[in-house]
Amino acid sequence: xxxxxxxxxxxxxxxxxxxxxxxxxxxxxxxxxxxxxxxxxxxxxxxxxxxxxxxxxxxxxxxxxxxxxxxxxxxxxxxxxxxxxxxxxxxxxxxxxxxxxxxxxx
Amino acid sequence: xxxxxxxxxxxxxxxxxxxxxxxxxxxxxxxxxxxxxxxxxxxxxxxxxxxxxxxxxxxxxxxxxxxxxxxxxxxxxxxxxxxxxxxxxxxxxxxxxxxxxxxxxxxxxxxxxxxxxx
Numbered sequence: 001x002x003x004x005x006x007x008x009x010x011x012x013x014x015x016x017x018x019x020x021x022x023x024x025x026x027x028x029x030x031x032x033x034x035x036x037x038x039x040x041x042x043x044x045x046x047x048x049x050x051x052x053x054x055x056x057x058x059x060x061x062x063x064x065x066x067x068x069x070x071x072x073x074x075x076x077x078x079x080x081x082x083x084x085x086x087x088x089x090x091x092x093x094x095x096x097x098x099x100x101x102x103x104x105x106x
Numbered sequence: 107x108x109x110x111x112x113x114x115x116x117x118x119x120x121x122x123x124x125x126x127x128x129x130x131x132x133x134x135x136x137x138x139x140x141x142x143x144x145x146x147x148x149x150x151x152x153x154x155x156x157x158x159x160x161x162x163x164x165x166x167x168x169x170x171x172x173x174x175x176x177x178x179x180x181x182x183x184x185x186x187x188x189x190x191x192x193x194x195x196x197x198x199x200x201x202x203x204x205x206x207x208x209x210x211x212x213x214x215x216x217x218x219x220x221x222x223x224x
Binding site for chain 1: 141143150151152153156164166167168200205206208209210211212214215216217
């Protein structure tokens, strides 16, 4: 099974910062990766599909990139409402979520 | 509008079988796949299995021996049954609509909390 490793586990940043979250697959996943945001007490929300496609209604400060085994979610200017845990999810071979990155305000 | 709602018991005895229902509205089960995703408290989500739009199924290899997913298209319902429950099966269980076949969970139910305890 493909393993997804997210780093860092916890990230503290200030409002307005550019934030980068990483997700590394144990083998090539051919860009078959989504990103989800989960706020406390809520179901996850789809942010990015197929590596770099912004889901409808998601602010343009969110973007995704990557290829092969290494993928990134970037928030260009952190807002208070972005405090959440972020998960990557691969569907190239089987279907696996990463362990998450918890994003906090500094 | 698109909605999914999970229903089922909140408490299950160890070694017993969990039965959950996902009732959907606003889309057809013959046009979109539906997945079950669970999440232990404080941990990341785990994809459990899928009812494909064509009626086929797919399962997480770690759960395959215990898990069964079925549907009733006339009632717009997808069912999950998992046997031999243990305490580490405790968590929130979600059903999701798969926007792009096997990815892009664009709509989620509210989730149902399942506790495995005697």
